[in-house]
Amino acid sequence: MKLIMKVEKISSTRSRNLKISNFFLEWKVSEGGNSGIFYHLKEGFKEPSIVAPEYQLIDDLKWSDYNNNVVLKEWQKAGADYAMHTPDTTKKIIKPAGEWNTTKIIFTPERVEHWLNGVKLLSFVPWTEDWYDRKSKGKWKDSPNYGKFKSGYIGLQDHDNPIWFKNIKIKKL
Secondary structure, eight states: OOEEEEETTEEEEEEEEEOEEEEEEEEEEOTTOEEEEEEEEOSSSSOGGGTSOEEEEEOTTTTGGGTTTOOOOGGGSTTOBTTTBOOOTTTOOOOOTTSOEEEEEEEETTEEEEEETTEEEEEEOTTSHHHHHHHHHSTTTTOTTTTOOSSEEEEEEOOSSOEEEEEEEEEEO
8 A cells, every 4th residue: 555646635545445444554743733534535526524534633732732722622632533423532542742653443334443542432333323413413514425435545634734654554344
């Protein structure tokens, strides 16, 4: 797998259209940095976020210091299913900027799990009544294509902050 394309500040793995069941990588972000991993990403849309779910990668500890002391909401923090499901903060272990964190995303039609540093932070069933309710009442209410695709590319987000990735592993269904 290689990163070969940059579109709308998204570097996408373009090796094939993927239906993932298990995705793993290591990442570290700069102080105050923000990034994300989009999955089931499709081309041809203005912004990746209006079509693909995102595992949030962010410097929870110092982001506010670099952004006029704006306080992150729970759905914006590392490990979140951005704007849909919040991570369990009682279990969360986030390493400071500049240190390596591990992320695992498990995605099957029966369940989605977001893991951070070996700890499961959230779990949900995709495309259920609860999922559609969250979508219709939240940030994605005006994005009819958000989350509808059951396969697609992986996108590693460039948010104008240094971010490093290594040991990227994908297990297909």
